[in-house]
Amino acid sequence: MKKMPKLIFCFGLILALSDVSRTSGSVPIVDVFWLDRYGSISWENERARLDNFSIHLIQNPDFVGYVFVNAGRCACRGEAQARAIRAKNYMMKVRGVEWNRVAWRDLGYREEPEVVLYLFKRNARIPFNPEYEPAKEGQIIENCSMNARRQRKRCNRHPLFARGVSAASLIR
Numbered sequence: 001m002k003k004m005p006k007l008i009f010c011f012g013l014i015l016a017l018s019d020v021s022r023t024s025g026s027v028p029i030v031d032v033f034w035l036d037r038y039g040s041i042s043w044e045n046e047r048a049r050l051d052n053f054s055i056h057l058i059q060n061p062d063f064v065g066y067v068f069v070n071a072g073r074c075a076c077r078g079e080a081q082a083r084a085i086r087a088k089n090y091m092m093k094v095r096g097v098e099w100n101r102v103a104w105r106d107l108g109y110r111e112e113p114e115v116v117l118y119l120f121k122r123n124a125r126i127p128f129n130p131e132y133e134p135a136k137e138g139q140i141i142e143n144c145s146m147n148a149r150r151q152r153k154r155c156n157r158h159p160l161f162a163r164g165v166s167a168a169s170l171i172r
Helices: 003-023 043-059 079-093 146-157 167-171
Strands: 033-038 063-071 102-109 114-121
Touching (some): 043 079, 063 079
Parallel strands (some): 063 102
16 A cells, blocks of 8 residues: 555656657647737727736746737728737837737737737747638728728617628718
8 A cells, every 4th residue: 555655656757757758849839828808998998908918028038929909890901900010019119028029910800809918938839820800891991081980980889780781881
């Protein structure tokens, strides 16, 4: 009976060493460290979230931040890209995060606009690759003047849009 704990210890040690030998020499795989997710919020609220994200990056130099952005069902062309660039510029210019510590990716168009902030270990293989969702017909507002932006707010609430009426027809 006294040999049982030693046997279990040896078995655990063998398992641990075999696991180390399988991962040595390759790029480590890490779990996703999701930090924050938000939709259409005020710039003031977004800055507060980016401040927290920046603090995590500055305190953890072995990590790189990823900003995944998608536009909503009724958006201006390039809206997601502009939002991602604004976030990265804020983090670099205001919070002092180095340019090579933050990456962004436009994920296209989905039902609702969204920004997702992730931290990944530097040089680690990212365990997932979100697909780009191309815009559907009527999802992009071509003329993005201030009037069109007001119309987009109506578009997102308009009951006809849910039944398949294009956003472009609502702007006219």
